[in-house]
Amino acid sequence: xxxxxxxxxxxxxxxxxxxxxxxxxxxxxxxxxxxxxxxxxxxxxxxxxxxxxxxxxxxxxxxxxxxxxxxxxxxxxxxx
Numbered sequence: 001x002x003x004x005x006x007x008x009x010x011x012x013x014x015x016x017x018x019x020x021x022x023x024x025x026x027x028x029x030x031x032x033x034x035x036x037x038x039x040x041x042x043x044x045x046x047x048x049x050x051x052x053x054x055x056x057x058x059x060x061x062x063x064x065x066x067x068x069x070x071x072x073x074x075x076x077x078x079x080x
Contacts, residue, residue, distance in 0.1 A: 001026070001034055006043060006057070014056035 004024055009015060012023075017035070021028050035055060038044045047054050 001030075002038055002043075005031070005034060005038065009044065009055065009057045014054045017053040017055060020055065 001024075005020060008020060008023055012019070017028065017031060020026075020031050020035075024031070035044060035046055039046050042058060045056050045058055
């Protein structure tokens with residue numbers, strides 16, 4: 001199942017928890033548990049904003065599952 005979630009995230013990110021549940025036809029508690037595992041492994045980030053839980057791939061998740069990591073902006077202070 002983690003592969004299904006990560007594959008979905010390479011196509012659509014960020015995505016809400018509810019959208020993952022609908023797209024993969026899984027129970028919300030099962031998806032939430034799997035996202036906790038993926039977050040602990042560093043593949044995804046999970047944030048709650050205005051009552052909605054958003055999920056996005058990290059750079060590790062993109063590299064590990066066939067997606068392309070977004071380019072770093074030259075003027076980003078985090079990378080100077």
